[in-house]
Amino acid sequence: MFEIFSSLLKYIFISVIYLFIFAIIRMIYLDIYSMNARRSGQNLPYIKLINRRDSLEMKVEESYILDNNLTIGRAMGNRITIADPFLSGQHAVFDISDGSCSLKDLGSTNGTFVNGKKLENAPVVLNDGDRIRIGQLDFIYVAGLEVQK
Amino acid sequence: MRVLKYPRPVEMIVLVNAIGFGLLFFYKKPYDYFILIAGLSVILLVGFGYFAIRKAKLGDGYLFLISGMLSSIGIIMLYRLDRELGFKQIVWFGISIAAFFASYFLYRRYQVWERLTCYYPAISLFLFVATLLFGRSINGAKNWIFIGKFSIQPSECIKIIFVFFIAAFFNKYKEEFKELTALRFKKEDIKLYILMSGAYMHLGLMVIQKEWGTALLLFLVYFMLVYVLINNRLFMLINAGMASLGGIGGILFVSHIKVRVDTWLNPWKDIAGKGYQITQSLFAIGSGGFFGTGIGLGRPDFIPEVNTDFIFSAICEEMGIFGGVAIVLLYFILAYRGFKIALYTVENFTKTLALGLTLLFGFQTFIIVGGVIKLIPLTGITLPFISYGGSSLIVSFIALGILQAISAGPAAYVTRKEKLDGESK
Numbered sequence: 425m426f427e428i429f430s431s432l433l434k435y436i437f438i439s440v441i442y443l444f445i446f447a448i449i450r451m452i453y454l455d456i457y458s459m460n461a462r463r464s465g466q467n468l469p470y471i472k473l474i475n476r477r478d479s480l481e482m483k484v485e486e487s488y489i490l491d492n493n494l495t496i497g498r499a500m501g502n503r504i505t506i507a508d509p510f511l512s513g514q515h516a517v518f519d520i521s522d523g524s525c526s527l528k529d530l531g532s533t534n535g536t537f538v539n540g541k542k543l544e545n546a547p548v549v550l551n552d553g554d555r556i557r558i559g560q561l562d563f564i565y566v567a568g569l570e571v572q573k
Numbered sequence: 574m575r576v577l578k579y580p581r582p583v584e585m586i587v588l589v590n591a592i593g594f595g596l597l598f599f600y601k602k603p604y605d606y607f608i609l610i611a612g613l614s615v616i617l618l619v620g621f622g623y624f625a626i627r628k629a630k631l632g633d634g635y636l637f638l639i640s641g642m643l644s645s646i647g648i649i650m651l652y653r654l655d656r657e658l659g660f661k662q663i664v665w666f667g668i669s670i671a672a673f674f675a676s677y678f679l680y681r682r683y684q685v686w687e688r689l690t691c692y693y694p695a696i697s698l699f700l701f702v703a704t705l706l707f708g709r710s711i712n713g714a715k716n717w718i719f720i721g722k723f724s725i726q727p728s729e730c731i732k733i734i735f736v737f738f739i740a741a742f743f744n745k746y747k748e749e750f751k752e753l754t755a756l757r758f759k760k761e762d763i764k765l766y767i768l769m770s771g772a773y774m775h776l777g778l779m780v781i782q783k784e785w786g787t788a789l790l791l792f793l794v795y796f797m798l799v800y801v802l803i804n805n806r807l808f809m810l811i812n813a814g815m816a817s818l819g820g821i822g823g824i825l826f827v828s829h830i831k832v833r834v835d836t837w838l839n840p841w842k843d844i845a846g847k848g849y850q851i852t853q854s855l856f857a858i859g860s861g862g863f864f865g866t867g868i869g870l871g872r873p874d875f876i877p878e879v880n881t882d883f884i885f886s887a888i889c890e891e892m893g894i895f896g897g898v899a900i901v902l903l904y905f906i907l908a909y910r911g912f913k914i915a916l917y918t919v920e921n922f923t924k925t926l927a928l929g930l931t932l933l934f935g936f937q938t939f940i941i942v943g944g945v946i947k948l949i950p951l952t953g954i955t956l957p958f959i960s961y962g963g964s965s966l967i968v969s970f971i972a973l974g975i976l977q978a979i980s981a982g983p984a985a986y987v988t989r990k991e992k993l994d995g996e997s998k
Contacts, residue, residue, distance in 0.1 A: 425599075426596075426599050426600060426869065427867070427870060429596065429599060430596055430600075430867035430868055430869050430870050431866075431867040431870065433592055433596060433867070433868075434864055434865055434866075434867040434868065434891075434892065434893070435864060436592060437589065437592050437593065437868070437892065437896075438864060438865075438892060438893065438895050438896050438899065440585050440588045440589050440592065441585070441589060441642070441646070441896065441899045442895075442899060443580050443585050444580075444582050444585035444586065444589070444642055445899060445902050445903065445906065446580075447580050447581065447582045447585065448582055448635055448638065448639065448906055449906065451582075451635065452635075452906070452909070483630075507630070
């Protein structure tokens with residue numbers, strides 16, 4: 425009885441180990457893929473971090489590619505999540521429409537600043553080279569080719 | 574909508590343990606319910622470690638999963654070979670996970686590691702002298718210290734101290750080492766030879782303890798680090814010359830090594846005697862076939878030292894060559910993660926340290942797996958994370974904890990571009 429069990433389950437056992445390896449390699453693939461996307465996504469608008477990253481306590485990427493309805497905040501479930509204690513749970517939202525990118529504050533505690541000016545409730549259209557301050561972080565907005573034309 | 578959900582790695586580990594320990598439960602009558610408890614505790618330990626790393630955001634998420642998978646397979650195999658050893662290994666696994674988190678927090682908490690350059694060889698020497706004075710010999714090598722009922726193997730700790738020493742030394746003289754590219758001997762080269770003597774002192778300690786495998790492992794790690802970090806061909810040539818002199822000398826004058834090389838070249842000449850270990854290992858691997866005999870259906874008990882050095886042969890027999898290749902693949906991914914952590918670290922010291930620890934895992938696996946499949950002469954060291962042995966498992970997890978700590982460092986996630994910018998300045 426045990427012999428039958430064991431000789432059948434050995435196939436499942438080995439398949440499970442290979443599924444594990446597959447799952448990890450898939451994650452590694454996604455990792456590398458997102459690295460490439462960041463590098464090749466030059467014609468999309470993005471924000472670039474100005475702060476020195478080793479001075480920051482939390483994990484922040486060097487740049488984030490912007491997209492429609494892209495929320496940024498401290499809570500999980502935002503499109504961009506940064507564990508900065510000065511960020512609100514849902515802090516601000518980027519929007520791309522009619523070839524221009526706009527930023528809107530979502531009622532955050534510490535506010536969102538574009539070129540030093542605090543945002544009100546209305547969305548503000550971003551221009552190439554604008555400085556965005558969110559929490560402790562300073563970003564520079566870089567309009568991609570698609571937005572410029 | 575996605576119909577097929579991608580599997581999560583941690584679920585796979587749970588499934589492997591469930592299948593493995595379920596089979597072991599039915600393996601022998603009378604049924605021992607304790608096996609199910611043992612399996613459950615392995616699942617809980619891996620799950621606890623995984624969720625602790627995820628919830629507290631302690632850096633790289635894969636390192637612990639991969640090593641957890643390797644340890645799970647090892648524990649299942651050890652339980653099948655010998656229930657008492659399997660149970661002990663689970664206890665060691667629990668202690669190792671504690672050591673993993675302890676080394677993580679200690680490494681992050683104290684920033685002194687790169688300044689202790691001269692202390693590392695001193696600690697190694699101290700451990701060595703302690704082994705000589707209080708040690709007892711098991712299997713011909715005097716390298717065990719008994720504290721009460723427990724026995725520890727200080728030479729395992731020396732491996733990590735050795736990597737720390739090299740990393741600290743390189744960090745201290747990194748400016749000097751950058752200039753040393755000429756093929757001639759210069760006065761400044763003297764620092765290199767200090768490093769060399771420090772490294773060879775560690776090798777010498779291992780040779781005196783008759784741990785040839787560990788000596789080889791340390792040399793390979795040292796040689797690779799020198800290759801990566803110092804651009805000096807003369808120094809490389811001298812090191813390679815010393816190594817080949819040592820190797821040839823060992824083959825000619827040390828009977829132990831001579832036997833190992835002879836059995837590697839032709840084990841069939843003396844199957845009953847000197848070639849017994851390696852031939853039994855080859856028979857076991859051969860009888861497994863593609864998918865193996867199935868857990869509990871092979872006869873790995875014919876292989877000597879099956880719990881420690883030859884556990885890879887036992888895995889190949891019962892889980893087949895596919896199982897064996899899976900183990901090697903798991904070490905591949907582990908080494909990949911280690912190299913990635915090393916690449917993405919900016920600081921000189923942590924970079925060298927991450928690289929050295931990864932090389933330690935990689936070469937240790939290569940030496941022992943290559944040994945049991947008769948690719949290279951056999952030297953007795955453990956297979957990291959799988960072999961039975963408290964010291965080996967704990968030290969492997971301590972090294973992994975340090976890698977984990979490096980991966981979580983605030984400066985660890987700098988992209989390649991920034992790093993290149995930094996270097997060109």
